[in-house]
Amino acid sequence: MTTITDLVGIKSELDALATSTKSAQQLMAGIVTLLHDRLPKYNWVGFYMMENGGESSMLVLGPFQGAPTPHTQIPLNEGICGAAASSGETVVVDDVNSDPRYLACSLETKSEIVVPIFAHGKVVGELDIDSHAPAAFTDEDRQLVEHCAHLVGDRLEKSGR
Ligand code: SME
Numbered sequence: 001m002t003t004i005t006d007l008v009g010i011k012s013e014l015d016a017l018a019t020s021t022k023s024a025q026q027l028m029a030g031i032v033t034l035l036h037d038r039l040p041k042y043n044w045v046g047f048y049m050m051e052n053g054g055e056s057s058m059l060v061l062g063p064f065q066g067a068p069t070p071h072t073q074i075p076l077n078e079g080i081c082g083a084a085a086s087s088g089e090t091v092v093v094d095d096v097n098s099d100p101r102y103l104a105c106s107l108e109t110k111s112e113i114v115v116p117i118f119a120h121g122k123v124v125g126e127l128d129i130d131s132h133a134p135a136a137f138t139d140e141d142r143q144l145v146e147h148c149a150h151l152v153g154d155r156l157e158k159s160g161r
Pocket of ligand 1: 044046069071074078079080081082101102103104105112128130
């Protein structure tokens, strides 16, 4: 089981990653690897980034760890991913099979969290995590994943995006 102490340790490793990586892409690749490898209930961890802008915006799969997903592009009006990006709010779903918005990636997935990433006040992407455990994502998980999203948003702002 993951303890609060583990989460605090992971948070400082994430902060170290944010200073040691040379690009937003490297930072995102490091985050998905760290979260996936260190937190056993984080079975699929991936970024979706906003492309195009305006009404034709799409979420496009970025760095991820876990089984390949058929959902490499998601319109803003589809899925839990689309809901988080279009509302700008974190979405936590304890039982994906009872949520009509859910786009299935794996039959094993039971719960999901999606956290939007902001740069210059706009949603530029999101961090999506799936778990094989029902109701896997607690308030502590939410804080950790929101912290990751802030690190990436800050990096994108600094790199001029
Ligand atoms: N389940 C997501 C789609 C992406 S996969 O989880 C990787 C959704 O409902 O938007």
